[in-house]
Amino acid sequence: TVDSAVPVRGIGSAFEPVGTDVGDRNVLGRVVFSDLGVQPAIADGVPTVIVPMGGGFQEVFTSERPVRTGVDGRLVYAEDGERLFCAARIDRRGVYRDTVRIAYDSAFELITRLGYPQVLRMWNLVGGIIDDNADGLEIYRDFCIGRAEAFDTWAGRVGRIPAATGIGTRGQDVYLYFLAGTPDAEPVHLENPHQTPAYEYPDEYGPKSPSFARATYVDGTLYVSGTASIIGDETVRHGDVLGQTEVTLANIADLIGAENLDRHGVSGGFTLADLDQVKVYVRDAADIPLVKARCEEAFSPDADVVYLNVDVCRPDLLVEIEGIVR
Numbered sequence: 001t002v003d004s005a006v007p008v009r010g011i012g013s014a015f016e017p018v019g020t021d022v023g024d025r026n027v028l029g030r031v032v033f034s035d036l037g038v039q040p041a042i043a044d045g046v047p048t049v050i051v052p053m054g055g056g057f058q059e060v061f062t063s064e065r066p067v068r069t070g071v072d073g074r075l076v077y078a079e080d081g082e083r084l085f086c087a088a089r090i091d092r093r094g095v096y097r098d099t100v101r102i103a104y105d106s107a108f109e110l111i112t113r114l115g116y117p118q119v120l121r122m123w124n125l126v127g128g129i130i131d132d133n134a135d136g137l138e139i140y141r142d143f144c145i146g147r148a149e150a151f152d153t154w155a156g157r158v159g160r161i162p163a164a165t166g167i168g169t170r171g172q173d174v175y176l177y178f179l180a181g182t183p184d185a186e187p188v189h190l191e192n193p194h195q196t197p198a199y200e201y202p203d204e205y206g207p208k209s210p211s212f213a214r215a216t217y218v219d220g221t222l223y224v225s226g227t228a229s230i231i232g233d234e235t236v237r238h239g240d241v242l243g244q245t246e247v248t249l250a251n252i253a254d255l256i257g258a259e260n261l262d263r264h265g266v267s268g269g270f271t272l273a274d275l276d277q278v279k280v281y282v283r284d285a286a287d288i289p290l291v292k293a294r295c296e297e298a299f300s301p302d303a304d305v306v307y308l309n310v311d312v313c314r315p316d317l318l319v320e321i322e323g324i325v326r
């Protein structure tokens with residue numbers, strides 16, 4: 001049994017105003033939620049990704065230990081000897097599959113070479129996520145093929161598939177950023193008993209199933225994947241944004257509750273009031289006030305919560321929510 005009462009270690013994270021000074025913090029990575037996206041680079045000594053998601057805030061990943069930054073091909077990264085942050089962009093193209101596979105291959109090659117083979121949390125921001133690619137295949141499905149091929153290739157050399165987000169943007173291109181750890185990181189990847197594991201979705205949702213777990217528990221932190229109104233493998237409450245918000249919140253509550261943690265050998269248990277650094281993705285801007293009103297009832301008034309107006313990975317999903325619990 002993993003004890004969820006251990007002191008916080010590993011990677012710290014915060015939402016803060018864009019441009020907040022790094023100060024004397026050890027920063028592993030900075031993701032700026034902005035109107036336009038930029039190729040990831042080292043800026044002010046920090047791996048920085050500017051993503052076209054709107055929002056007007058930055059997500060900063062920090063360490064208690066000194067960090068070393070680097071650039072490897074098109075990847076930028078920082079490491080502290082225990083944990084690593086890495087980011088890449090894939091430029092807009094007709095078909096993503098091969099380039100996504102190569103980007104993931106390069107990332108897995110980097111993290112294994114540097115000694116961080118445990119993948120802990122991944123974010124995939126996919127421009128035009130529910131549009132068709134040049135072959136008429138939905139871009140999310142195209143993306144999932146390349147990612148699944150890379151995970152297949154690296155099975156046994158990198159850790160198991162972790163929590164993730166796969167979400168639309170307000171621009172083109174695909175942005176990846178992720179957290180990884182040394183072999184002793186021992187992440188526990190969680191599933192939701194009411195949802196089919198995404199990596200077992202039937203092929204009606206695409207040629208290759210999405211590669212992600214519903215949550216990952218590591219370093220006393222529970223990373224909750226992008227979660228939506230899906231029961232089993234099916235979207236429920238079609239066309240009903242409040243209904244979808246309700247199902248999504250219930251899915252997260254079940255995922256992070258004591259019963260499900262216990263099932264995965266993690267002690268403790270959480271409620272929606274424990275969730276922090278919450279991102280609420282809403283497909284239609286006009287729905288944001290309604291979704292926000294419901295979320296404010298569910299989350300702590302002290303939680304950082306942002307609302308982003310982007311597409312979700314299925315055309316019938318109106319809302320998706322992710323967050324962390326420490």
Ligand code: 3HB
Nearest residue numbers: 164165166210212226313
């Ligand atoms: C993903 O493909 O990584 C993903 C997609 C989602 C939610 C979470 C993860 O819609």
